[in-house]
Amino acid sequence: MERTTCLVAGGGPAGMMLGLLLARGGVEVTVLEKHGDFLRDFRGDTVHPTTLELLDELGLRDEFAKLPHRRINSIQLPIGGRMETVASFADLPGRYKYVAMVPQWDLLEMLARAADPEPGFRLRMNTEATDLIHEQGRVVGARYRTKDGETGEIRADLTVACDGRTSALRASAGLGSRRWATPFDVWWFRIPRNDTDPAGIVPVLSASRVVIMLDRGDYWQCATLIAKGSDPAQRQSQPVDVIMRSLNDVVPWFADRLDAVHSWDDVKLLDVKLDRLDRWYTDGLLCIGDAAHAMSPVGAVGINLAVQDAVAAARILTPKLLSHSVTRSDLARVQRRRTPPTVVTQTVQRIAHAQAIAPAVSGELNLSNARRTPRTLRVFRRIPLIRSLPPFLLARGILPEHAPDFARRP
Incomplete structure (x- = not known):
């Protein structure tokens, strides 16, 4: 012992x-x-x-x-x-x-x-x-x-x-x-990153997809949000390229990387x-x-x-x-x-x-087609105290x- x-x-x-x-x-x-x-x-x-x-x-x-x-x-x-x-x-x-x-x-x-x-x-x-x-x-x-x-x-x-x-x-x-209760789970996957891409943390909110992209230098570490418990049904009902096609609708600079996720084996699930x-x-x-x-x-x-x-x-x-x-x-x-x-x-x-x-997961929050910056974000950026609190x-x-x-x- x-x-x-x-x-x-x-x-x-x-x-x-x-x-x-x-x-x-x-x-x-x-x-x-x-x-x-x-x-x-x-x-x-x-x-x-x-x-x-x-x-x-x-x-x-x-x-x-x-x-x-x-x-x-x-x-x-x-x-x-x-x-x-x-x-x-x-x-x-x-x-x-x-x-x-x-x-x-x-x-x-x-x-x-x-x-x-x-x-x-x-x-x-x-x-x-x-x-x-x-x-x-x-x-x-x-x-x-x-x-x-x-x-x-x-x-x-x-x-x-x-x-x-x-x-x-x-x-x-x-x-x-x-x-x-949590309203979502997460799919993790990688996408190659080009030097001409934006830098930093890039959240993407559209009617069909919510993705948080983390800049890792030569690749994006991506987390896409899905409805809680929906992973098995989604994997069985659709091909994996639906992820990249829906991303391309919002992030057109991904057009040359639509085949980056080859199979569902490349997509890992996080049970939130x-x-x-x-x-x-x-x-x-x-x-x-x-x-x-x-x-x-x-x-x-x-x-x-x-x-x-x-x-x-x-x-x-x-x-x-x-x-x-x-x-x-x-x-x-x-x-x-x-x-x-x-x-x-x-x-x-x-x-x-x-x-x-x-x-966002339900599609009610969609910034991809917004014609102007939402009012909440405009106020957020104009008031220094409010603007600095979330980063802090x-x-x-x-x-x-x-x-x-x-x-x-x-």
Whole structure:
């Protein structure tokens, strides 16, 4: 039987950041990642200014600069056949006035390399946490299964579930949650990008298609919104080229790339969820990131909220882990700290679902044939305070976390 001080389930942004910070604080920590590498397509790839500042504090600025990335400093809308900038990050406070698009696998590998020299850090790939171990009403670790079918147990003072919105450990704990209906799911796919294309984030709203295009340099990472639960019927009833043909009606500069999506195998489905645990913890267990609060892709803020959760957890819990004295009240402190930004973000997402996403998916909101900029957008652009608020909430959010002193490096 194996033992560690802190067992982290899931090697995503929250899990890897938490593992790095705890290890730098002298805590013995084991991170379990069920895959053999971090290479998964169409994972969230946005790194927001608050996370960029955190990487600076951790001494990882130069390492991050080496990663392939694209800087997004504006949001544009195609309105009546022309591109209009509706939001800019130029006026953001702080050093970083952009959102970086970075392949998530590169970011995770960078965090793993930074943690590897720490004597208390251990990363186990191809190992999935499958269930919690309970003793006398307390979580004392987790069971695991490797890719080869080997099973085992790891005991820990604290187990942290960072295994996403389908968290096995969250399900094993039986923690209650609040869920909100979402009007859409997402298809992810790639389209080649030409140098003459617009840059930045380009949402496309037409009567037949809603697409958010993310500038990745040599290609567009595209998310098209579909009605909730409609994926199986749409795949069976129509050819895949319907996506590109409907895009071409709105974005004519795609005309030379209509064959970019070859088959339905090129289109990945994201089942959109929006929920939040009533209580993120029980004795011996803490949930953070999507395991605690599944976020909508609206605003692409899920990664950064998960990272911020990890920073708060490391700052609050490291002294307690070092003395092997973590209590429920300590875990409650983490939830209290991270609840306000989670609630604010999910509230904004729910408003966006009702006021923009649902009408757009149903075809009621159509900007592609507008003869002039809608009045709401004209007012939005003319009032500086209103104009600056959405970029600020998107890029920085509220209650940003900073690296604890023990984890900082020059």
